Amino acid sequence: MGLREKWADRLNEKYLVVVRKKQDFSVLGSVNISIFRILILGVLSFIIVFGLSLILARTFLRQWFDPMFMETENTAKVLMLTDMVDSLTMAVSQKDTYLANLEKIMEGNVTEMEDLSAPKTEESLQVEKPEGLVYQPSAGTQSILDEFQGLPLESTPVVGVSNSTFMETYFFPPIKGVLTAVFSPKNDHFGVDVVAKENEPVKAIAGGTVIWTSWTLETGYVISIQHSNDLISIYKHNSVILKHTGDVVRAGEIVSVIGNTGELTTGPHLHFELWYKGTPLNPKEFITFD
Known part of the structure; x- marks a missing residue:
C-alpha cells in the first residue's frame, strides 16, 4: 500500500462522536465523522x-472596516x-x-463716467409720447434700450399704449414741475432738478424695494429704490422721508416730500437720478416732468 492510499484511508477513517449525560452516562446522541469531513x-x-x-465591510459596516471610508467622507466634506x-x-x-458704488452714487462721487454724448451708431428709435412729444434716446441710452426691449417692467403705462414693455412704457413721474437743471454727466450732474410746489409729495417711478434712506450734508434727505431689471431711482433734497429701508413700494406711491435740505440746494426742489448697472440715465428721456 502506497503513501497516498494510507493518507486517503486516514482521512476517510470513521470516528464515532457520542454525547452522554454526565450524571448517568446515558447516550444523548452520536455522529459519524471523519478528518476529511472536518x-x-x-x-x-x-x-x-x-x-x-x-459584504458587510463594503456595505453596512463600511465605516468601521474600511480605512479609506472616513478619509473619503472627510475629503468630500472639506x-x-x-x-x-x-x-x-x-x-x-x-x-x-x-454698497460702495451705491454710496458713491448717493454722494455724487463718480470719477469715471461713460460719455453719453458719443455719436450714434444707429438711427434713434422714435416713439410718440402723449401731448405730441417725441421720444429720442441718446446714443448712450440706446444700448440699454436694446437690452430692455421685450422685457416687461412694472410701471404705470401711458394711456393709449397697448404693449407695456420698456420700449412703450413711461415711468410714473416722481413729481410734476419745472426742470431747472438738466442731466449733465460731464459736469457731475447725474440727474435733473425739478422745482414744484412746497410740500409736494414725491412718488416712486415704478414698483420696487427701498434699499437706502439717509441724510447727507450735501444732498439732505435721500431715498433710493431698487426696481426690476437692475434699475435704481434716487430722490434727493427731501424734507421728509416716508419710507424705510426694505419697504416694498408700488408705482406712484408717495415715498417722500419735496424739500430744501442739504448744502447743494438753492431752494425747494427735487434732484432725481436714474441709474442702470452703475451708469446714469437721462431721466428726461424716460419721464415727462411737466
Whole structure:
C-alpha cells in the first residue's frame, strides 16, 4: 500500500462522536465523522464567514472596516465647505462693492463716467409720447434700450399704449414741475432738478424695494429704490422721508416730500437720478416732468 492510499484511508477513517449525560452516562446522541469531513466543513465555514464579512465591510459596516471610508467622507466634506466659503466670500465681496458704488452714487462721487454724448451708431428709435412729444434716446441710452426691449417692467403705462414693455412704457413721474437743471454727466450732474410746489409729495417711478434712506450734508434727505431689471431711482433734497429701508413700494406711491435740505440746494426742489448697472440715465428721456 502506497503513501497516498494510507493518507486517503486516514482521512476517510470513521470516528464515532457520542454525547452522554454526565450524571448517568446515558447516550444523548452520536455522529459519524471523519478528518476529511472536518476539513470540508472548516473550508466551507471559512468561505461563508469571509464572504459575509466582505459584504458587510463594503456595505453596512463600511465605516468601521474600511480605512479609506472616513478619509473619503472627510475629503468630500472639506471640498463642500471650501466651495461654500468661496461662494460666501464672493457674495460678500460683491455686496461690499455694490454698497460702495451705491454710496458713491448717493454722494455724487463718480470719477469715471461713460460719455453719453458719443455719436450714434444707429438711427434713434422714435416713439410718440402723449401731448405730441417725441421720444429720442441718446446714443448712450440706446444700448440699454436694446437690452430692455421685450422685457416687461412694472410701471404705470401711458394711456393709449397697448404693449407695456420698456420700449412703450413711461415711468410714473416722481413729481410734476419745472426742470431747472438738466442731466449733465460731464459736469457731475447725474440727474435733473425739478422745482414744484412746497410740500409736494414725491412718488416712486415704478414698483420696487427701498434699499437706502439717509441724510447727507450735501444732498439732505435721500431715498433710493431698487426696481426690476437692475434699475435704481434716487430722490434727493427731501424734507421728509416716508419710507424705510426694505419697504416694498408700488408705482406712484408717495415715498417722500419735496424739500430744501442739504448744502447743494438753492431752494425747494427735487434732484432725481436714474441709474442702470452703475451708469446714469437721462431721466428726461424716460419721464415727462411737466
